[in-house]
Amino acid sequence: MMLSLLRPLLVFFLSLLLLLLLPGTQGWAPGYSNGFHYQDISNGNGNGEIYFNGVRLLVESPQPSVLATRGSSVILPCHYHYEPEPSTPRRTRVKWSWLPANTITEPASPEDLAKETEVMVTMGNRHRSYGSFKGRVRLRRSAPGDMSLVINELQLNDTGRYRCEVIDGLEDESVTVDLELRGVVFPYYSQKGRYHFNFFEAQQACRDQDATLATFEQLFTAWEDGLDWCNAGWLADGTVQYPITVPRDGCGGVDLAPGLRSYGQRHRLLHRYDAFCFSASVKGIVYFLKHPTKLNFTEAVQACASDGSQIAKVGQLFASWRLKGLDHCDAGWLADGSVRYPINKARSNCGPPEPGVRTFGFPPLFLKYGVYCYL
Numbered sequence: 001m002m003l004s005l006l007r008p009l010l011v012f013f014l015s016l017l018l019l020l021l022l023p024g025t026q027g028w029a030p031g032y033s034n035g036f037h038y039q040d041i042s043n044g045n046g047n048g049e050i051y052f053n054g055v056r057l058l059v060e061s062p063q064p065s066v067l068a069t070r071g072s073s074v075i076l077p078c079h080y081h082y083e084p085e086p087s088t089p090r091r092t093r094v095k096w097s098w099l100p101a102n103t104i105t106e107p108a109s110p111e112d113l114a115k116e117t118e119v120m121v122t123m124g125n126r127h128r129s130y131g132s133f134k135g136r137v138r139l140r141r142s143a144p145g146d147m148s149l150v151i152n153e154l155q156l157n158d159t160g161r162y163r164c165e166v167i168d169g170l171e172d173e174s175v176t177v178d179l180e181l182r183g184v185v186f187p188y189y190s191q192k193g194r195y196h197f198n199f200f201e202a203q204q205a206c207r208d209q210d211a212t213l214a215t216f217e218q219l220f221t222a223w224e225d226g227l228d229w230c231n232a233g234w235l236a237d238g239t240v241q242y243p244i245t246v247p248r249d250g251c252g253g254v255d256l257a258p259g260l261r262s263y264g265q266r267h268r269l270l271h272r273y274d275a276f277c278f279s280a281s282v283k284g285i286v287y288f289l290k291h292p293t294k295l296n297f298t299e300a301v302q303a304c305a306s307d308g309s310q311i312a313k314v315g316q317l318f319a320s321w322r323l324k325g326l327d328h329c330d331a332g333w334l335a336d337g338s339v340r341y342p343i344n345k346a347r348s349n350c351g352p353p354e355p356g357v358r359t360f361g362f363p364p365l366f367l368k369y370g371v372y373c374y375l
């Protein structure tokens with residue numbers, strides 16, 4: 001901030017020096033517009049534009065955060081203008097960069113800025129996109145100064161904090177927009193038992209269920225929506241927490257207000273907990289397979305394959321339950337060897353009075369249930 005305030009001043013004095021030292025030199029004749037004059041010593045390469053005074057570059061976004069759907073397109077709004085407007089168009093560069101959700105720390109730390117990586121850089125009509133954004137991003141450009149970023153085919157791991165930075169010579173202003181996905185958080189533990197995952201195993205476990213480790217924001221939202229879970233799990237930022245809506249003994253105690261109980265950052269290799277996974281909408285559908293008999297696990301996997309689909313993953317079941325209203329009162333095998341069923345309209349004989357995905361844990365694989373498939 002200080003630097004950006006000092007820069008124009010510094011430039012002003014340097015330019016004054018130039019004027020005094022090099023009278024009559026070609027290529028620096030000051031231009032006059034609206035009473036504000038600036039000098040371009042860049043010889044057209046886009047660098048080194050200078051303001052003498054008065055002109056301000058403003059970069060704004062009407063939405064500090066955007067909620068989107070996996071697989072769809074999203075627009076992260078950003079536009080800029082000058083005050084006062086210059087009479088001739090200015091040459092600007094625009095850079096979009098981002099901080100993936102799993103690297104954001106709460107509260108924000110100064111190191112966050114250094115962890116930002118590039119999404120897209122544009123200069124005039126030329127542009128370049130990077131990493132997993134290659135071929136998926138463009139600028140909207142629906143009006144002069146509109147530098148909104150359009151991202152197609154949104155993926156689970158696109159969430160995070162995006163920065164729109166406009167660079168005009170030595171001026172440089174930016175604004176951030178948070179991207180969140182519509183989805184559902186679910187607690188997940190290993191087939192081998194409770195508190196079995198280190199951080200990396202938790203990451204992999206969520207991935208295996210077509211999900212990703214939940215961010216603090218996602219768990220917080222789930223808690224606001226009523227999630228209460230008395231087992232600690234890894235989050236994407238490497239902290240271990242759990243959401244409590246009804247304070248009680250053994251879950252932080254009755255004296256603590258409802259909220260997220262946090263153990264803070266834990267050792268990513270040595271410490272073991274459950275996981276909080278985040279799953280967003282899925283393209284396909286999850287269905288309970290109509291089958292004349294109940295099935296053991298091997299038969300269940302085979303039955304979905306015979307039906308032209310695959311046995312469903314836990315993340316797919318939760319997403320279908322939460323985002324598509326899947327409701328079926330029959331326990332069925334899932335790909336990880338767990339048995340569950342999704343209830344939206346609670347009724348007698350279908351578990352507790354609240355909606356939810358009921359779980360039977362990981363029963364022995366020879367036991368017989370139905371099966372949920374994914375197509």
Ligand SMILES: *[C@@H]1O[C@H](CO)[C@@H](O)[C@H](O)[C@H]1NC(C)=O
Pocket residue numbers: 132155156157
């Ligand atoms: C994000 O997810 C996609 C699809 O699952 C994957 O191909 C990509 O490598 C992931 N990117 C990162 C940075 O993890």
Ligand SMILES: *[C@@H]1O[C@H](CO)[C@@H](O)[C@H](O)[C@H]1NC(C)=O
Pocket residue numbers: 296297298299365366367
């Ligand atoms: C399931 O039943 C089949 C016979 O239909 C048997 O071959 C298979 O071993 C059983 N699988 C398990 C896990 O018990």
